[in-house]
Amino acid sequence: MTATTGGPSLPQERRVVTAIPGPKSQELQARRSAAVAAGVGSVLPVFTTRAGGGVVEDVDGNSLIDFGSGIAVTSVGNSAEAVVRRASAQLAAFTHSCFMVTPYEGYVEVCEKLAELTPGDHAKKSALFNSGAEAVENAVKIARAYTRRQAVVVFDHGYHGRTNLTMALTAKNMPYKHSFGPFAPEVYRVPVAYPYRWLTGPERCAEEASAQAIDMIGKQIGAENVAAIVIEPLLGEGGFIEPAKGFLPRIAEFAKANGIVFVADEIQSGFCRTGQWFACEDEGIVPDLITTAKGIAGGLPLSAVTGRAEIMDAAHSGGLGGTYGGNPVACAAALGAIETMRELDLNAKARHIEEVMKPRLLELREKYEVIGDVRGRGAMLAIELVRPGSKEPAPDTTAALAKACHSEGLLVLTTGTYGNVMRFLPPLVIGEELLNEGLDILEGALAGL
Structure with a gap:
């Protein structure tokens, strides 16, 4: 049997039908606050029901483009067939x-x-x-x-x-x-x-x-x-x-x-x-x-x-x-x-993700002074955000950029010693259309800062 991802049963499209987080996620968040220790944080309080390929679907029916892979865990896709x-x-x-x-x-x-x-x-x-x-x-x-x-x-x-x-x-x-x-x-x-x-x-x-x-x-x-x-x-x-x-x-x-x-x-x-x-x-x-x-x-x-x-x-x-x-x-x-x-030769797929994403990220660096550096390899890429005209870390800007991406249905993660790096870890099985759509959302979010 050929190894495949869990994605085909889940439409590979971004879909935003409520505010993010939506009402059902907010209800679950209230339950979580009462039952789960406060020290356990979450990047984005939307509650997942299904995931596969390059998307994560939540309890409100939103489908988010996944640029996080559960912190580089679901590289083969979520619920991969094999x-x-x-x-x-x-x-x-x-x-x-x-x-x-x-x-x-x-x-x-x-x-x-x-x-x-x-x-x-x-x-x-x-x-x-x-x-x-x-x-x-x-x-x-x-x-x-x-x-x-x-x-x-x-x-x-x-x-x-x-x-x-x-x-x-x-x-x-x-x-x-x-x-x-x-x-x-x-x-x-x-x-x-x-x-x-x-x-x-x-x-x-x-x-x-x-x-x-x-x-x-x-x-x-x-x-x-x-x-x-x-x-x-x-x-x-x-x-x-x-x-x-x-x-x-x-x-x-x-x-x-x-x-x-x-x-x-x-x-x-x-x-x-x-x-x-x-x-x-x-x-x-x-x-x-x-x-x-x-x-x-x-x-x-x-x-x-x-x-x-x-x-x-x-x-x-x-x-x-x-x-x-x-x-x-x-x-x-x-x-x-x-x-x-x-x-699926996921090494080749990771290299292709870099070929799609890195030139776009470098273009964004030329266009937006807030991006001080673009780095990484394969499907482990990042941008470091700084105060324009300097190398001073810009963690507040990074957090605002992540929030803007989340609101448009793009799941991104921040990182870095100074809290000023946005990292991109898409599943290696993600489709190119989703990759480009995610980058479009990122560019729109940068333009709105």
Whole structure:
């Protein structure tokens, strides 16, 4: 059976029939306010009933163009046929046994696929978990077990999760860390090559940023004390920052020369999102460990740490795992998602999305001074908004732009350390007409600022 998306049963069109949010969503929002903790936020309080292809339909009958994919999760589309087929069959067979009690083939098969798909031809093994944060935390555990060292190096603008250790790894205070400390120790932050904001300009960014980072590691931590260097090859929550070319290879070479485990956090950028299976492939980086989640299972909760077999085997038996890690239904969904990615060649589709979107975004930058930078790869693109005539971040303008897009039926997400980046993460199966219509809405919203 050919892998298809869940989209054909859902009309692939924008439809705005009420105010957004509509009356039914507002009623549900009142119920939510009474029952759900206030700390759980939402970008747009419309309540979803169906989604597929490139649209999300709400309880009021509005159909929104989806430029968010549930934060890069539904890359294969929502309810993709192969995901539903495989997950449904597994659901009917058994929902759980705990791999640590009685194992099952699906977990093993997902690990085999990860060994095949991730960069490098060395022997690899994987361990499966539930969330991206859990994967990152276990990557640190594994690196510490392997190196017998404690220190972990992370980067400015990085995001790695909301657990105690991953909050320590994450750079941004609000909303991720504020009031939740104290955080885990032995975490050290160094500069990242952020071309748009590097003081001496983008041309010197990679060389200077890598030199500063390496110097700080040597002087402030000692390379011999570092267990792992953890970095997103294309930074997500920090603002879709694409490190200047040459930065990642220099950091990876430094790690290798000093016996440090190099961890690529591909939770947002992995699984065809940037036009390659993994973003680190763009500069030929072969990480020691790679963490994945989000796009791995078509919407079901699953994550993984994959890496060199000798590193992955450093943890003692029983040291890794969790009750739900590698749940059989989630594993079946992952196999369906990978099937879809291959059969529909979603790497090519991501590159095509870039070919459609990036020229339009660059045109908008020339037309509207508020857009300071356009960046990203594949279907992981962003614009950074600034005060006209400067590089001063413009978070209020960014929020207003997002609100204007939402009111017209375009679901967009904001991000960035300064709250001034609008990111675009459409499903990789979205149609070109919807892409262009979404860009038209964005342009209209910019004109109305």
